[in-house]
Amino acid sequence: MTSAPLRFGLVGTGYWARNAHAPALASTEGIELAAVWGRDPRAAAALAAEYRAAPCEEIEAMLAVVDGVAFAVPPDVQASIAAAAARAGKHLMLEKPLATTDAGADELAAAVAEAQVASVVFFILRFRAEIRAWLTEVTAHGGWTGGLASWFGSSLLESSPFNTPWRRNKGALWDLAPHVVALLWSALGPVTSVTADPGPADVSHLILHHQGGPSSTLTVSQNGGEAAAGFEAYLWGDSGRSVAPRLMSDPLPPLRTALTELAGNIRAGRTEHPCDAGFGRDVGHVVAEAQRQILARRPG
Numbered sequence: 355m356t357s358a359p360l361r362f363g364l365v366g367t368g369y370w371a372r373n374a375h376a377p378a379l380a381s382t383e384g385i386e387l388a389a390v391w392g393r394d395p396r397a398a399a400a401l402a403a404e405y406r407a408a409p410c411e412e413i414e415a416m417l418a419v420v421d422g423v424a425f426a427v428p429p430d431v432q433a434s435i436a437a438a439a440a441r442a443g444k445h446l447m448l449e450k451p452l453a454t455t456d457a458g459a460d461e462l463a464a465a466v467a468e469a470q471v472a473s474v475v476f477f478i479l480r481f482r483a484e485i486r487a488w489l490t491e492v493t494a495h496g497g498w499t500g501g502l503a504s505w506f507g508s509s510l511l512e513s514s515p516f517n518t519p520w521r522r523n524k525g526a527l528w529d530l531a532p533h534v535v536a537l538l539w540s541a542l543g544p545v546t547s548v549t550a551d552p553g554p555a556d557v558s559h560l561i562l563h564h565q566g567g568p569s570s571t572l573t574v575s576q577n578g579g580e581a582a583a584g585f586e587a588y589l590w591g592d593s594g595r596s597v598a599p600r601l602m603s604d605p606l607p608p609l610r611t612a613l614t615e616l617a618g619n620i621r622a623g624r625t626e627h628p629c630d631a632g633f634g635r636d637v638g639h640v641v642a643e644a645q646r647q648i649l650a651r652r653p654g
Contacts, residue, residue, distance in 0.1 A: 360385040361615055362447070363416040365435055366426030366557075367392035367401050369515040375426045375447075378609040380405050384617050389416045417442045422620065425449050426611075428520040429528070433458040437465040445620050446473040447613060450532040452634045454524055456642050463635035472619040474612050474627050475634035477536040479585075481608035484582070484599040489540050492589055492596050501538050501570035503587035503598075505530045506578025510556075525556030526574040528646060534572045535562065535630070535637050537598070541589055542568040544636075550644035550654045560644050 360378050364371060366388060369400075371392075379387040391410045392398035402409040410416040413435060425432045433453035436446055446466065452475065467638035469631045479485050490499065507530055509516035521529050538603070539545055543564040551559045557575040562572065578623040587598040612629075619627060627633075 357384070357621065359384055360421045360445075360620060361386050361388035361409070361419065361421040362422045362424055362446075363389040363391065364401075364407075364424050364426065365391050365413075365416075365432070367394060367397035368426065368518070370449075371426035372401060374605045374609055375424050375514075376401060376405060378613060379424055381606070382610045382613040382617070384621075385613055388420055391416045392653055401583075402577040403581070404645070412459075417444055421445060422447065422616070429453050430455075430458060430520070435460050437462045439471075440465040440469045440471050441594055443469060443471060444615065445471045446631065447624050448473060448475045448631060448634060450475050450477055450536075450583050450634060451528055451638045451641060454520075454528055454630065454636065454642075456639060459635040459642075461633045466496065466625075466631040470625055472616055472625050473631040473634075474616040474619075475629050475631060476609060476612050477629050477634075477637075478535050478605060478608050479537045480540060480629050481604065481611045482599075483607070483611070484602070485537070488596070488598050491628065492541055495593070495596070497591050498542060498568055498589040498596075499591040500568050501542055501587065501589045502570040503534045503538060503585075504569065505534055505572075505574050505585045506582050507574075507576040507584040508578055508580050509544070510576045511580070516650045521576065525555065525558070526576040527558040527648065528641060529557060529576060530574040531560065531572065531641055531644070532637050535560075535640050536633070537587065538562055538564075538570045538572065539569070539637070540628070542570055545640050548647075549615050550651075558644065558648060562640070580598040 388403040399409040424447035549561040555577040585601040
């Protein structure tokens with residue numbers, strides 16, 4: 355007997371909601387995109403109509419008719435709404451960062467834990483099949499001394515759909531670094547401390563110390579320009595180096611994987627996931643500490 359699909363609401367109507375979350379929710383087996391809420395009711399109605407979902411003018415109306423909620427809104431908008439959704443017993447498909455403050459991330463993670471709902475944070479690198487295969491290989495091998503990674507983006511170009519107020523305000527440290535920290539955390543072990551230093555514009559340099567001794571470095575910027583944009587990472591040690599696969603552009607396959615794993619946990623009554631809200635909080639703490647150091651070191 356086939357179980358009924360899990361009904362999900364979508365919070366957000368912008369580019370990422372329209373081009374990633376909505377089509378992923380609508381095309382993932384066992385999930386139904388049932389409702390849409392956004393700050394612009396007209397945009398919510400238009401997106402909902404495209405997927406035969408219900409437009410909701412109030413968050414409470416959405417929470418009354420769904421099993422879970424997916425988020426495609428700025429992090430500090432996400433944090434408060436997601437905490438309320440968790441307290442209402444709804445499972446969560448979250449974006450990184452959970453919030454841009456320790457307090458916001460802590461409150462959301464605590465609400466998830468107290469409500470015993472399932473959660474997944476979409477650290478995109480952790481859900482790509484080719485990168486997962488690489489992580490399986492390097493963690494089985496072990497013995498790595500360290501890692502190096504960089505991600506140069508171009509979302510601050512005027513032509514980019516990701517040129518949004520929160521990214522202009524917070525830069526690559528909050529937009530790109532969480533992805534890279536989550537990857538290096540998985541490859542080399544939990545991060546125990548961070549040292550951070552600013553470069554020009556929004557360039558951020560982080561040194562991560564990992565449990566057991568390895569260390570890694572990462573550099574991120576959203577001002578790389580189109581010619582320099584890209585992601586690269588490798589681990590190194592006595593036995594050589596292992597290069598991570600290059601980043602593919604289509605977000606739908608990894609997002610469907612994240613949704614499938616979330617749905618599997620919901621049906622099995624499990625709440626823990628390697629990329630759950632608790633892990634998202636821990637990555638956020640690393641980034642928040644890096645921001646404190648960068649602000650202290652930045653001239654002027």
